[in-house]
Amino acid sequence: MVKKRVTITDxxxxxxxxxxxxxxxxxxxxxVGSNTRQRVLKVAAQxxxxxxxxxxxxxxxxxxxIGMVVPRINRHFFSHVISGVEALLNPAGFNLLIIQTHERExxxxxxxxxxxxxxxxxxxxxxxxxTKGFSHYQMVxxxxxxLVQFDRVTEQIVGAxxxxxxxxxxxxxxxxxIKNGCKRIAHFAGALHxxxxxxxxxxxxxxxxxxxxxxxxxxxxxxxxIQEAGQEAVARIVLPKKVDGIFAASDLSALGAIQKLKELNxxxxxxxxxxxFANEPFAEMVEPTLTSVEQNAxxxxxxxxxxxxxxxxxxxxVSEEIHIPxxxxxRRSSGSDALLMNSVV
Amino acid sequence: MVKKRVTITDxxxxxxxxxxxxxxxxxxxxxVGSNTRQRVLKVAAQxxxxxxxxxxxxxxxxxxxIGMVVPRINRHFFSHVISGVEALLNPAGFNLLIIQTHERExxxxxxxxxxxxxxxxxxxxxxxxxTKGFSHYQMVxxxxxxLVQFDRVTEQIVGAxxxxxxxxxxxxxxxxxIKNGCKRIAHFAGALHxxxxxxxxxxxxxxxxxxxxxxxxxxxxxxxxIQEAGQEAVARIVLPKKVDGIFAASDLSALGAIQKLKELNxxxxxxxxxxxFANEPFAEMVEPTLTSVEQNAxxxxxxxxxxxxxxxxxxxxVSEEIHIPxxxxxRRSSGSDALLMNSVV
DNA sequence: CTGTTAGCGCGTTCAA
DNA sequence: TTGAACGCGCTAACAG
Numbered sequence: 054m055v056k057k058r059v060t061i062t063d064x065x066x067x068x069x070x071x072x073x074x075x076x077x078x079x080x081x082x083x084x085v086g087s088n089t090r091q092r093v094l095k096v097a098a099q100x101x102x103x104x105x106x107x108x109x110x111x112x113x114x115x116x117x118x119i120g121m122v123v124p125r126i127n128r129h130f131f132s133h134v135i136s137g138v139e140a141l142l143n144p145a146g147f148n149l150l151i152i153q154t155h156e157r158e159x160x161x162x163x164x165x166x167x168x169x170x171x172x173x174x175x176x177x178x179x180x181x182x183x184t185k186g187f188s189h190y191q192m193v194x195x196x197x198x199x200l201v202q203f204d205r206v207t208e209q210i211v212g213a214x215x216x217x218x219x220x221x222x223x224x225x226x227x228x229x230x231i232k233n234g235c236k237r238i239a240h241f242a243g244a245l246h247x248x249x250x251x252x253x254x255x256x257x258x259x260x261x262x263x264x265x266x267x268x269x270x271x272x273x274x275x276x277x278x279i280q281e282a283g284q285e286a287v288a289r290i291v292l293p294k295k296v297d298g299i300f301a302a303s304d305l306s307a308l309g310a311i312q313k314l315k316e317l318n319x320x321x322x323x324x325x326x327x328x329x330f331a332n333e334p335f336a337e338m339v340e341p342t343l344t345s346v347e348q349n350a351x352x353x354x355x356x357x358x359x360x361x362x363x364x365x366x367x368x369x370x371v372s373e374e375i376h377i378p379x380x381x382x383x384r385r386s387s388g389s390d391a392l393l394m395n396s397v398v
Numbered sequence: 399m400v401k402k403r404v405t406i407t408d409x410x411x412x413x414x415x416x417x418x419x420x421x422x423x424x425x426x427x428x429x430v431g432s433n434t435r436q437r438v439l440k441v442a443a444q445x446x447x448x449x450x451x452x453x454x455x456x457x458x459x460x461x462x463x464i465g466m467v468v469p470r471i472n473r474h475f476f477s478h479v480i481s482g483v484e485a486l487l488n489p490a491g492f493n494l495l496i497i498q499t500h501e502r503e504x505x506x507x508x509x510x511x512x513x514x515x516x517x518x519x520x521x522x523x524x525x526x527x528x529t530k531g532f533s534h535y536q537m538v539x540x541x542x543x544x545l546v547q548f549d550r551v552t553e554q555i556v557g558a559x560x561x562x563x564x565x566x567x568x569x570x571x572x573x574x575x576i577k578n579g580c581k582r583i584a585h586f587a588g589a590l591h592x593x594x595x596x597x598x599x600x601x602x603x604x605x606x607x608x609x610x611x612x613x614x615x616x617x618x619x620x621x622x623x624i625q626e627a628g629q630e631a632v633a634r635i636v637l638p639k640k641v642d643g644i645f646a647a648s649d650l651s652a653l654g655a656i657q658k659l660k661e662l663n664x665x666x667x668x669x670x671x672x673x674x675f676a677n678e679p680f681a682e683m684v685e686p687t688l689t690s691v692e693q694n695a696x697x698x699x700x701x702x703x704x705x706x707x708x709x710x711x712x713x714x715x716v717s718e719e720i721h722i723p724x725x726x727x728x729r730r731s732s733g734s735d736a737l738l739m740n741s742v743v
Numbered sequence: 744c745t746g747t748t749a750g751c752g753c754g755t756t757c758a759a
Numbered sequence: 760t761t762g763a764a765c766g767c768g769c770t771a772a773c774a775g
Contacts, residue, residue, distance in 0.1 A: 058541055060752055071762050076754060086760055101537055103514045107456045108752035111767050116452075118495070118516075126484070127477040136472040139498055148512060150463070151496050153484055167493060169448045171463075192446055196403055338653075338683040405768060416746050421770060431744060453768035456751050 059100045068096055079104065110172060119361055120150045120168030121177040122161060124205075129333055130350050131179070134203065137354020138177065138361075145362055147174065158183040165189055175199040175361045180207065182244055199364030203357045205247055213360040214374045215353055219249050222346035222379040223256025226328045227300050229344070229381060231264045233388045235298030235326055238266075239290055241277035241306040250278075253302045253330065278302060283309025287317070297325055298387075304329035304336055304345055311339060311386065322388035332382055342384035353377045404445045413441055424449065455517060464706055465495045465513030466522040467506060469550075474678055475695050476524070479548065482699015483522065490707055492519065503528040510534055520544040520706045525552065527589055544709030548702045550592055558705040559719045560698055564594050567691035567724040568601025571673045572645050574689070574726060576609045578733045580643030580671055583611075584635055586622035586651040595623075598647045598675065623647060628654025632662070642670055643732075649674035649681055649690055656684060656731065667733035677727055687729035698722045 061075040068075070070089070077085045078093035110116045119142060123131045139149055150171060152164040161181050168176055169192060176198055187209045193200050200212040208214075230238055240257045243250030254273065261268050272294060274286045283306030291299065291310065301307035307329030314321055321327060321341055329336060332347035356375055364370060383389035406420040413420070415434070422430045423438035455461045464487060468476045484494055495516060497509040506526050513521050514537060521543055532554045538545050545557040553559075575583055585602045588595030599618065606613050617639060619631045628651030636644065636655065646652035652674030659666055666672060666686055674681060677692035701720050709715060728734035 058752095062752075072753080073755085073763080074761060076752095077761085080754080084760065089760085101540075103511060103537070105456070105517060105752055106515045107452045107461075107517055108767090109754075111450070111452045111456055111751095111769090112753045112755085114767075125481065126471070127474075127481040129472075129474075132472040132477040136470065136498065139471065143497070148495055148497065148516070150493055152488070152493065153481065166448060170451045171493070172450060172452050192448070195446075335680050335683045338680045338685075340683075340685050407768075417769075418747080418771085419745060421768095422745085425770085429744060434744085450768055453751090454770075456753090457768075457770045459751075459770095 058105075059102045060105070061102075064093065064096050064100060064102060067100065068092060116172050116174045117146055118148050118150050118171060118173050119175045119177065120152070120164075120171065120173040122152050122154060122164045122168070123179050124154050124156045124181050126151065126153055130204075130331060130348065133350035134179075134354040134357065137351035138358045139354075140351075141355055141358035141362070145358075147362075154181040154184075156181040156183055158185070162189045165193060169193065169196065169198065173198065174365050175201065177201050177203065177357055177361060179203050180205040180247075182247060185246060194370075197368075199361060199367070199370060201357055201360045201364065203353060205249055207248065208372075211372050212370045213364060213372070215356045215360060216374065216376060217249070217348045217353065218376045218379050219252035220256040220259070222330065222348075222381070223253040223300065223302075224260045225256075225379075225381045226330070226344075226346055227257045227260035228264070229383065229389075230298040230300060230326055230328060230387060231260065231266070233298075233322070233326055236266070237269075237272065237294065237296050238298035238300055239272040239274065239286075239294070239296040241274050241283060241286060241299060241301035241303065241310070243278045243302050244276055250302055257300055272296065277306045280305045280309040280312075282306050284313040286310065287313040291325065292317070292319075299325060299327045301327065301329045304331045304333040304343060307343055307345070307386075308335065308339060311341070311343070321386055326388050327386040328381075329386075336382070337384065339386075341386045344384045344387035344389060345382050347380045347382050349377055349379070403450075404447045405450070406447075409438065409441050409445060409447060412445065413437060461517050461519045462491055463493050463495050463516060463518050464520045464522065465497070465509075465516065465518040467497050467499060467509045467513070468524050469499050469501050469526050471496065471498055475549075475676060475693065478695035479524075479699040479702065482696035483703045484699075485696070486700055486703035486707070490703075492707075499526040499529075501526040501528055503530070507534045510538060514538065514541065514543065518543065520546065520710050522546050522548065522702055522706060524548050525550040525592075527592055530591060539715070542713075544706060544712070544715065546702055546705045546709065548698060550594055552593065553717075556717050557715045558709060558717070560701045560705060561719065561721060562594070562693045562698065563721045563724050564597035565601040565604075567675065567693075567726070568598040568645065568647075569605050570601075570724075570726045571675070571689075571691055572602045572605035573609070574728065574734075575643040575645060575671055575673060575732060576605065576611070578643075578667070578671055581611070582614075582617065582639065582641050583643035583645055584617040584619065584631070584639070584641040586619050586628060586631060586644060586646035586648065586655070588623045588647050589621055595647055602645055617641065622651045625650045625654040625657075627651050629658040631655065632658035636670065637662070637664075644670060644672045646672065646674045649676045649678040649688060652688055652690070652731075653680065653684060656686070656688070666731055671733050672731040673726075674731075681727070682729065684731075686731045689729045689732035689734065690727050692725045692727050694722055694724070 078090040154160040203215040206214040328344040332345040336343040423435040499505040548560040551559040673689040677690040681688040
């Protein structure tokens, strides 16, 4: 037995006024008798009235829902960004419609359409690894929906971009290895068409250059961001090439390397020094503890939310890029012990 | 410069037919000339038409959005449940509106109202720790919105409940400690008004009972689920009471205990054997590796999604309770080494 | 098979 | 300050 939902018309009938009056009273700021407003509010409350935001949005053309597209929700980094976004968006009266792409370009395309169909007030996105074309964002631009990219971004799309300082993180990380005595440093990279991995490679190269170490492309392992890839790279590159340091673009591949090296009775940091990226929770639990670059995912989420809220209402998108500072956390895998070094941007 | 969104009326004008015809063609299953349908689809595509689901839902009374309320998105367990839910819901044509409560009862109440206002087709919820009253769900029931609870549930609300087999997990875990020689086993419990923690306590007690070990309430530490609480409990209970085994309702408090015990030069598992709950990723990284009860969060999400989809369309809610099997993962902290024991339900 | 009509619930004119 | 009327975009009933 389903009770009918109560509408402003029901309230109006109950009180002997018109729906317009009720609507105005509920809206708050429009002109209506202050005693009538009180009565409306009281009757609405006791009738259990819940405004129909669908009808409201349809009529007003405004929506309080913001869409968010992420590769995967169940990743430490992304779930924390989401959390940071929500922390600011909810108090501001917005809700989050979240869609995962599972790193598939086609899913990303569909997700954007879904959000458009839901008439979201804005779209937040971090691109999937697969995504190389961005034509499906033309419609977002055309319809004037604010678009904020974070972490994995492209300059091919106008609008705000919130990114980690990948270059600086990589630079500091590699410099740290050099300072601790590494001469032949390998880099476990990701897919280089993705900005974050390209930037980390750039930072790595720049550190070598500044230290006068020649860049050796054969020491760069592409698509090496998962655990298994890290393990595999040890046998294929690290040992044969007599590598004494690894800067991994991902904590997972760094972990894989640690496991494999321990298995082969290599000493860490004695024989090989290692640093990762992202400062996953396990970094301080693994043996030896893993030096890593900390990303402030929650803060990134906050900035993303701020950017969306600012974009809404503005006519023209602003293509500003905001860098979230990163921090090198030195641990034992690189020969340091519980020291903290703050990198300055 | 914002282009106007194209509507079915635009398409209709373009083609010289009525909006109804376009609507029917787009809907797919209703009677319409197959050649007209082709033309409509083509024109719609080339005009970049995106249906307005707000208008559609308002008119049809049906919504393809499902609301989900969780304590926190950025927790390993919850983010994986969400992922599991999405995995089934998206292919079925539903979207997820996610709201966090941050463990606050008031936020939970607001979240439910927000979802109701958004006219979601169903609501999925795991209650906040604070939540003790459930009166705000009466409106959900009254409006006939299917309600599925998971993990943290209450029987005070009708509808499907998807839960872990906390009792069995606790039972097996405690039995395992007993089998490995523990005589005085402490239990790090959570807030006992929350079903999951009460059930884990019950399983612990039942294991003791079956083994003929007297239950000692002073060995139960309430609200001991975070790292610091685990550390603190070592000094306050574990050592003074000569405890030789700890069954923790949370991996985090188990971790805290490990840290503190190591700090005090106690041997694990030599002096104290420890097992946790949830099998967080760090469980296999910490030293010694942590025995824990694995919850299949993704599978739970799948079951939740299934239950919601089934509930939608049904007139009356069914109060079925589904148990997701758990598995004891034996590791070194309890004196076992890389063994697996599957618990049978 | 297609057009006509009506209305989902709300917000915003224009009058009074 | 309030009421009447209209329409956001779409679906659904009823004709034809």
